[in-house]
Amino acid sequence: MEEIVTRLKNAVINYEMETIADLAKEVVDSGVDPLVAIEEGLAQGIKTVGEKFGKGEIFLPELVMGAEAMKAALAVLEPAVPSGKHRATLGKVLIGTVQDDIHEIGKNLVSTMLSSNGFEVVDLGVNVPSEDFVKKAAEIKPNILAMSALMTTTMPRMGEVIAPLKKEDPSVKTIVGGAPVTDVYAKEVGADGYSGDASGAVDSAKKLVG
Amino acid sequence: MSAVSYGIARGIRFQILSEEDLDRIHWGTLHILEKVGVQVDSPTCRKLLKENGCEIDEKARSARIPSHLVEEALSKKKSAITLAARDRSYDARLDLNHSYMCANGNGAVAVDFETGERRNSTKKDLVDSTRICDALPNVHIHWPMVSSTDMPASVVHLHDLEASLNNTGKHVMYETGVTLEDAKNLTAMGYAAAGGEKEYRRRPITSCLQCTYAPLQHDAGVMDASLEFARNGVPLVFFCMPQPGATGPASLVGSVVVGNAEVLSALVMTQLSSPGAAVIYGLGIAPLDMKTTVRAGGSPEHAICSAMGTEMAHYYGMPSCVGVSGTAKEPGIQAAIETYTGCVGPLLAGADLMCGIGLLEDSSCLYLEQVVIDDEIVGAIARLIRGEWADDETLALDVIEKVGIGKDYLAQKHTMQFLRTDHFMPSLIDRRSEDTWSTTGKKTMRDSAREKVKEILGKHEVKPLSDEVNKDLAAMIKKAEKPMWGGESRVE
Ligand code: B12
Numbered sequence: 017m018e019e020i021v022t023r024l025k026n027a028v029i030n031y032e033m034e035t036i037a038d039l040a041k042e043v044v045d046s047g048v049d050p051l052v053a054i055e056e057g058l059a060q061g062i063k064t065v066g067e068k069f070g071k072g073e074i075f076l077p078e079l080v081m082g083a084e085a086m087k088a089a090l091a092v093l094e095p096a097v098p099s100g101k102h103r104a105t106l107g108k109v110l111i112g113t114v115q116d117d118i119h120e121i122g123k124n125l126v127s128t129m130l131s132s133n134g135f136e137v138v139d140l141g142v143n144v145p146s147e148d149f150v151k152k153a154a155e156i157k158p159n160i161l162a163m164s165a166l167m168t169t170t171m172p173r174m175g176e177v178i179a180p181l182k183k184e185d186p187s188v189k190t191i192v193g194g195a196p197v198t199d200v201y202a203k204e205v206g207a208d209g210y211s212g213d214a215s216g217a218v219d220s221a222k223k224l225v226g
Numbered sequence: 227m228s229a230v231s232y233g234i235a236r237g238i239r240f241q242i243l244s245e246e247d248l249d250r251i252h253w254g255t256l257h258i259l260e261k262v263g264v265q266v267d268s269p270t271c272r273k274l275l276k277e278n279g280c281e282i283d284e285k286a287r288s289a290r291i292p293s294h295l296v297e298e299a300l301s302k303k304k305s306a307i308t309l310a311a312r313d314r315s316y317d318a319r320l321d322l323n324h325s326y327m328c329a330n331g332n333g334a335v336a337v338d339f340e341t342g343e344r345r346n347s348t349k350k351d352l353v354d355s356t357r358i359c360d361a362l363p364n365v366h367i368h369w370p371m372v373s374s375t376d377m378p379a380s381v382v383h384l385h386d387l388e389a390s391l392n393n394t395g396k397h398v399m400y401e402t403g404v405t406l407e408d409a410k411n412l413t414a415m416g417y418a419a420a421g422g423e424k425e426y427r428r429r430p431i432t433s434c435l436q437c438t439y440a441p442l443q444h445d446a447g448v449m450d451a452s453l454e455f456a457r458n459g460v461p462l463v464f465f466c467m468p469q470p471g472a473t474g475p476a477s478l479v480g481s482v483v484v485g486n487a488e489v490l491s492a493l494v495m496t497q498l499s500s501p502g503a504a505v506i507y508g509l510g511i512a513p514l515d516m517k518t519t520v521r522a523g524g525s526p527e528h529a530i531c532s533a534m535g536t537e538m539a540h541y542y543g544m545p546s547c548v549g550v551s552g553t554a555k556e557p558g559i560q561a562a563i564e565t566y567t568g569c570v571g572p573l574l575a576g577a578d579l580m581c582g583i584g585l586l587e588d589s590s591c592l593y594l595e596q597v598v599i600d601d602e603i604v605g606a607i608a609r610l611i612r613g614e615w616a617d618d619e620t621l622a623l624d625v626i627e628k629v630g631i632g633k634d635y636l637a638q639k640h641t642m643q644f645l646r647t648d649h650f651m652p653s654l655i656d657r658r659s660e661d662t663w664s665t666t667g668k669k670t671m672r673d674s675a676r677e678k679v680k681e682i683l684g685k686h687e688v689k690p691l692s693d694e695v696n697k698d699l700a701a702m703i704k705k706a707e708k709p710m711w712g713g714e715s716r717v718e
Contacts, residue, residue, distance in 0.1 A: 072517050075516035075517060076471075076514070076516040076517070076519055077471065077516060116404075116447070118439055118445055121469065121472055121473065121514065122519075125519050167334075168332075168334045168346075168373040168375050168379070168382055169379060169382060169383070169402075169404075171379075172379045195334065195587075195588075195590050196334030196335065196346070196373075196375075196590070198335065198344075198345065198346060200345065200346070201346060213519065214519055
């Protein structure tokens with residue numbers, strides 16, 4: 017059993033996107049606890065990949081391929097987790113680019129970095145209407161709501177989401193980012209965290225759930 | 227040399243893509259447009275394309291565009307476009323023979339010239355940078371460098387245009403017309419500043435740069451606004467920006483194909499709606515740096531792509547508008563290398579319009595010092611690409627004969643004459659001796675740049691618009707103001 021979990025971990029580290037699903041099926045068939053496979057295998061694998069990226073040892077496409085491999089395996093393993101049990105994550109993050117804004121690259125990177133660092137991420141995409149953020153948050157109860165805005169004209173949307181969100185559930189933390197967003201601005205709109213890049217986004221998310 | 231004196235005269239060209247390469251990119255693009263198509267978010271534009279024979283998938287909001295529509299659009303396009311200026315001596319004629327430089331635009335952050343604090347940009351930053359651009363010899367077209375983020379959010383872009391028109395006599399290009407309503411307001415302000423619609427249509431003193439959305443997408447607001455601009459006689463740039471490796475193939479040529487498909491499909495929609503509309507071919511392809519995840523503005527790849535974009539534009543007989551930027555965090559060696567690399571490649575390839583110099587952190591942060599340093603860099607490149615020729619005057623056989631062997635040319639009239647035309651006269655580069663330099667405070671280029679900024683801000687005067695026009699503009703801005711969260715009354 018040890019061995020197959022290690023193979024799963026290595027499959028993430030070696031970005032085996034195409035074949036990892038088969039390996040995950042093998043795990044399920046072999047009777048290994050899927051939760052153990054996820055936590056000891058996948059999560060450890062992506063952690064290694066994330067650390068290498070943070071140290072500048074590998075490139076972004078490698079990080080993304082690692083994350084894709086993890087996703088492919090999760091799709092097989094998660095349904096096999098006995099109901100009532102949940103995989104341990106650092107927390108749930110709801111993320112999106114604000115209304116009227118279609119810049120997605122930064123948001124996608126933050127998503128990838130968060131999920132490769134142990135967060136469960138729900139991504140609403142780009143041009144997300146402000147109400148949708150609030151509605152979805154009420155539905156899935158994330159620990160953190162993360163918003164990206166790349167334009168001065170769309171930055172105010174972040175405040176437009178945070179105000180009603182906090183009214184409804186003051187315990188939800190918010191983080192914001194995007195090129196024109198500054199520390200000062202983040203405070204102005206009432207966000208709990210801000211970062212200028214994706215690794216900082218992870219640090220700030222960890223602080224908020226820690 | 228040609229008779230047009232404004233802008234950078236070009237005598238030298240280097241070529242990156244062969245005729246065969248250009249053909250292959252063109253055919254490859256047509257293949258992609260027919261087979262994959264593009265996503266068109268605007269229902270109006272999808273309807274237009276459908277009526278003209280495109281295959282539309284309403285669910286995916288995509289359109290497949292047959293080649294003949296591209297060929298037709300290309301046959302209707304305009305090859306020579308004049309970006310007129312409030313001050314006529316600044317008219318920029320994009321005639322495929324001159325290069326023009328434009329500062330970068332719409333940064334949202336500025337480093338305060340007095341305090342050095344890094345903060346969100348204000349209208350005052352915009353006014354100052356506009357006056358500086360007006361004074362600089364190597365910035366020919368003006369793009370509002372930063373957003374007036376201290377103004378009410380719904381009308382920031384209108385304040386940007388007002389401040390620009392009042393503080394430079396040069397042509398103003400903006401990139402903030404992203405809804406139909408924006409397009410109407412920005413057009414109306416342009417008409418008012420030009421002295422009416424008729425005068426504006428003859429001499430458009432503003433233009434709009436529109437981004438396509440990589441890979442292969444067109445935002446609804448941007449395209450609806452574009453068709454409105456075209457109807458109103460406002461020249462357009464369709465500017466594609468796939469990032470090789472992220473939103474385009476990692477091979478640069480592959481990303482040029484993606485970008486080309488975006489620009490051509492935008493051209494198709496525009497020419498179907500307003501045949502003969504003035505459209506400039508825009509491209510700013512810089513890879514995503516795969517270690518830092520910052521867009522690699524000012525990289526050699528950025529420069530080569532802008533050069534290839536220019537070659538594609540010229541292949542189609544269209545003027546090009548291509549990008550340059552830099553990722554440096556402050557004025558200095560890195561910023562200079564990035565501006566130089568980013569500009570020299572495309573200018574050597576014959577870029578018609580280049581934007582933009584002066585902003586750091588990849589088109590985000592304004593440092594006034596950097597604007598004047600970049601102006602100097604462009605000045606040096608302008609000299610590099612002017613071209614040389616051998617005629618009686620340049621050969622100077624008579625002067626050589628007259629001076630003879632072993633004497634100098636200092637006292638010759640020919641020397642003074644050619645000093646003016648053949649020698650670049652720096653304004654910041656310090657060529658004084660070490661001795662003089664060290665006894666006068668060992669000034670760095672950044673120090674000199676600060677002095678130049680102060681001097682321009684203290685002395686340079688720009689004739690503003692008339693009070694009457696300004697009253698109209700103020701009324702338009704007031705009318706456009708809308709409640710929006712943040713800095714304004716919130717809609718409950
Ligand atoms: C690429 C780009 C585009 C592409 C986007 C492609 C895509 N699929 O996403 C395209 C061409 C489509 C585009 C379109 C437009 N763009 Co644009 N674009 C850019 C550009 C050059 C780079 C953005 C980028 O991808 N950077 C790389 C990523 C990785 O960085 P990032 O997004 O900043 O994200 C990092 C951090 O900010 C942070 N972060 C981001 N989000 C979050 C969230 C959280 C929670 C946290 C903690 C951190 C965080 O971490 C990320 C990773 O390190 C910027 C300039 C710039 N340098 O920012 C302009 C820029 C944002 N665009 C601008 C404009 C104006 C537009 C258009 C309106 C242009 C037009 N007229 O069509 C349209 C927008 C239409 C719309 N409705 O949204 C302006 C905004 C100006 C302003 N003052 O508001 C900018 C600043 C350029 C400029 N100076 O003019 N654009």
